[in-house]
Amino acid sequence: MAADVVITPGMQKYIDKNNAYLAKRDAFIRDVVKKWKFDTIAVHGLYNVEEAIEDYQGSIIEPVFMSTSQAYRDSDEMAAALAYLIPTWCYSRIANPSTYYYEWTLALLEGYGFAGESSAVSTSSGIAAIMTAVQPFLVQTKKSGHEQRNFVATAQCYGGTFQQFKVRLEEERGIECRWVQDPTNLDEWLSKIDGNTRFLYGELPSNPGLGFFDIAKVAELAHAHGLPLICDATVATPALMRPICHGADIVVQSATKTLTSSGFGVCGALIARRNLVSNVPNPEMKKDFALYTKYLPNRDHGPNLHPLQAILALNDIRTLRSKVDMMSQSTMKVAQWLETHPMIESVQYLGLKNHPLHELASKYMWLVDSEFDPCYGGKKVNRYGHLMSFCVKGGAEKARKVFDGLQRIWRATDLGRIKSVATIPAISTHQQQGEEGRKLAGIPPNLIRLCVGGEHPDDTIGDLDQALAKAR
Numbered sequence: 001m002a003a004d005v006v007i008t009p010g011m012q013k014y015i016d017k018n019n020a021y022l023a024k025r026d027a028f029i030r031d032v033v034k035k036w037k038f039d040t041i042a043v044h045g046l047y048n049v050e051e052a053i054e055d056y057q058g059s060i061i062e063p064v065f066m067s068t069s070q071a072y073r074d075s076d077e078m079a080a081a082l083a084y085l086i087p088t089w090c091y092s093r094i095a096n097p098s099t100y101y102y103e104w105t106l107a108l109l110e111g112y113g114f115a116g117e118s119s120a121v122s123t124s125s126g127i128a129a130i131m132t133a134v135q136p137f138l139v140q141t142k143k144s145g146h147e148q149r150n151f152v153a154t155a156q157c158y159g160g161t162f163q164q165f166k167v168r169l170e171e172e173r174g175i176e177c178r179w180v181q182d183p184t185n186l187d188e189w190l191s192k193i194d195g196n197t198r199f200l201y202g203e204l205p206s207n208p209g210l211g212f213f214d215i216a217k218v219a220e221l222a223h224a225h226g227l228p229l230i231c232d233a234t235v236a237t238p239a240l241m242r243p244i245c246h247g248a249d250i251v252v253q254s255a256t257k258t259l260t261s262s263g264f265g266v267c268g269a270l271i272a273r274r275n276l277v278s279n280v281p282n283p284e285m286k287k288d289f290a291l292y293t294k295y296l297p298n299r300d301h302g303p304n305l306h307p308l309q310a311i312l313a314l315n316d317i318r319t320l321r322s323k324v325d326m327m328s329q330s331t332m333k334v335a336q337w338l339e340t341h342p343m344i345e346s347v348q349y350l351g352l353k354n355h356p357l358h359e360l361a362s363k364y365m366w367l368v369d370s371e372f373d374p375c376y377g378g379k380k381v382n383r384y385g386h387l388m389s390f391c392v393k394g395g396a397e398k399a400r401k402v403f404d405g406l407q408r409i410w411r412a413t414d415l416g417r418i419k420s421v422a423t424i425p426a427i428s429t430h431q432q433q434g435e436e437g438r439k440l441a442g443i444p445p446n447l448i449r450l451c452v453g454g455e456h457p458d459d460t461i462g463d464l465d466q467a468l469a470k471a472r
């Protein structure tokens with residue numbers, strides 16, 4: 001990679017050997033793994049019997065490499081590795097075999113049904129994935145001096161994303177964040193783009209407001225201006241929606257959430273299409289964005305994922321589709337029940353027909369591979385995830401009473417769990433951004449966010465019922 005690397009004959013031998021390995025791996029992806037159904041990829045990823053027996057003493061589960069670094073046979077191998085001329089993991093801040101399997105599983109799941117190629121980089125959290133995704137587009141060179149830079153993002157987004165964009169990027173670095181109020185309005189997106197725009201960013205469905213937009217149309221708009229579209233699809237997971245298949249360039253995932261529903265820690269990932277669109281003149285970045293960020297900016301910034309965390313997450317991801325299906329169905333039942341309750345002002349769930357974004361969400365969110373499942377009659381079935389929210393009549397005080405009365409549903413600033421969890425965003429996740437910011441994001445003070453877990457829905461409804469009765 002570096003211009004001054006001299007390739008010795010010894011190094012060339014390693015390069016040839018590793019090129020043969022890469023060719024074999026790429027053929028395995030192309031001819032075998034890409035032909036599997038979603039569940040098979042989720043269960044196995046790239047880890048296979050042959051690799052296990054050759055390299056990992058036959059371990060049927062991907063090994064956890066709790067090691068800082070990798071040893072080399074000789075100086076030629078070391079020189080080739082550190083110049084990134086051969087696949088290597090070097091040092092766990094850069095890469096690690098355990099995170100490698102996690103990355104490939106996510107790259108293939110987000111790229112499921114996509115004709116092109118996708119790749120992924122693991123990060124220590126979802127927020128680190130967002131930072132990893134946006135930074136390379138915001139560069140300014142020493143030569144060019146201070147450049148006016150801006151980006152356009154959906155105002156309805158995760159509270160931590162709002163802070164990163166508003167405080168870290170805009171206030172501290174002078175990079176303007178232009179919020180889109182109604183992302184279903186293409187003219188609003190368009191009106192915020194100019195020659196200094198670097199990327200478009202959209203969270204969908206948004207947490208907790210369930211904002212949504214037409215991915216294909218916004219991607220088309222972005223590309224017409226030479227810009228990439230970055231989507232945060234945490235709430236949907238690839239089991240329900242894969243933005244790259246609809247034209248998005250990069251997807252960020254807080255794998256902490258539904259992907260790792262057990263709640264075993266914080267982790268993230270960025271998945272990108274190869275050859276993405278950008279007006280930043282960096283061919284290497286555009287060619288394989290995930291690999292580029294992994295090997296260069298993230299090496300220098302250090303937001304790497306711990307190998308143990310990668311395998312804990314992988315273990316949850318194996319059963320993603322069936323869990324998301326079950327939890328989505330339960331959420332629908334809970335939402336329908338809440339709608340009929342006299343103390344409830346409104347219920348927000350994309351699965352409800354009266355939700356203004358129901359039609360649009362139905363175009364993009366369905367249970368992957370449901371058309372191959374005879375119990376769904378050979379058709380794609382829509383599923384809307386397990387995040388919903390509701391507003392309690394009587395304002396903030398009444399909402400807190402209901403919230404405090406919950407007995408088994410956990411009060412925590414969390415979502416995506418196999419256990420039902422509730423939050424009041426105005427006093428927790430969206431507290432930092434103040435009244436104005438909350439208004440911008442559409443978060444009223446009497447809104448309770450509920451993420452329905454894997455319990456039987458009757459029991460979840462039972463808990464809500466008694467909490468509402470007590471607060472009456």
Ligand SMILES: *Cc1c(COP(=O)(O)O)cnc(C)c1O
Pocket residue numbers: 125126127128158160161203206207232234235254255256257266267268
């Ligand atoms: C939680 C969350 C994040 C941040 O992820 P962490 O893993 O907590 O850093 C980003 N986007 C959405 C939609 C989230 O829900």
